[in-house]
Amino acid sequence: MTALGFLYPGHSGEDDYPRIEQLLGSDIRVDLVHTDIGEDAHRVDALLEMGAPARLAAGVEQLRLSGAEAVVWACTSGGFVHGWDGAQEQVRALATAAGLPASSTSFAFAHAVRELGVRRVAVGATYPEDVARLFAEFLTAAGLEVVAVRSSGIVTAAEVGTWGEADVLALARAADQPDAEAVLLPDTALHTAAHIPALEKELGKPVLTANQVTVWEGLRLADRRVNAPELGALFTREPLVQV
Template sequence: MPDSRAIGFIYPDHAAEDDYPLAERMLGDGTRLAVEHIYGTDLHAVEELLDLGSPERLTQGAQLLSRHQPSAVVWACTSGSFVYGWEGAREQVASLSEAAGGLPASSTSFAFVHAARALGLRRVAVAASYPDDVAKLFVEFLAAGGIDVVGMSSADIDTAAEVGRLSPEEVVELVAERNRGDADALLVPDTAMRTVALVEAMEQRLGKPVLTANQVTVWEGLRLTGAVRDVAGLGALFNGKVA
């Protein structure tokens, strides 16, 4: 029997998964954010990402999550979902839902689109940690979801492990340096980057909403279960207004 207070997240390898217990504490209402890991290469390269997000791996993740009895499951990986393209990512989520016994399912890539729509954003900039060729696939995914990307810059970091080792100061600078004045918001698409504790500081510095991968992934899980609400410290997305 699913636990209405539990949401399951399939997280690839290890990098910034501690953002989830932090977010759970910030929610502070008894919601459980259960994380289970699947493993593959952490290289930001198309073929490796297609393998990482394969039905076989996500089925394994769904099986691992079953002990938590979640009421929804989310593939907590941006690049391992948008690399499939819009329709491929839809099929990926449908397959994940089936593997999870019919539970509502989504992925971080769709979370970005849903979050941008929820805030009424139309023109965004992307501050990607990935190599340029992978980052461009995220831009294409956003465009398929009706989100206009007015600027994209990539930090050309090859692996998730390297991203996970960035200090808070390095994360804030990476994001701030890639801001665009003509963008309504800045999107930061890598669940390997620790950002949950930094969202509000980044929004205050830039004067606009900042959507980050782990932040929107948590929000998406709440959306799937009908439990989205105002939460202090998690940025404009969690207070329903532009920063």
């Protein structure tokens, strides 16, 4: 049994995690601990506070007691809003507090894109424009080329959590560009686990979503690989050969 630990802010799209656990169809356990969200706002100051060390550290002990082998901060905007260097420091502090390998959803996107062997991506963000652009800057710092950014201008995770399949598909279509090799849908408040095959069929290319890459990142930290086609191209690829 491989136990993965996730720190998830508040309550919006967290039911993606038991769904993903079921779709993995293996001896993988997904443990979720909810952190205090503070103010529910996709605004830079609120996001910086959401990912503050004290808020993350508060949930760490519960994950340790669960037997988690790795921990991931399951929040995209609460990571990249700190910038590349700040997000790295956030993860280092989390690893120290947990005594476990650690990462965040923001880095999960960067690692997952590399896993797919692509470089040019389009972003479909639920966030306001300024926050969406910060995600694009984070991806650029990771060495990726962001060919398009689509912002939906939504301020709260609570509203994002109400979106259904039609809304998610519309966002992905609006974000996609012919020269994008993959489409990225950040925001762990967005329910996407049930829609990934439909998204990839519609766009004809890999689609990476926040909760999907977060669990994949936990598996990567635990040195586990699971073939799960219902979770998209990311979960069906062989490891890339590093040259």
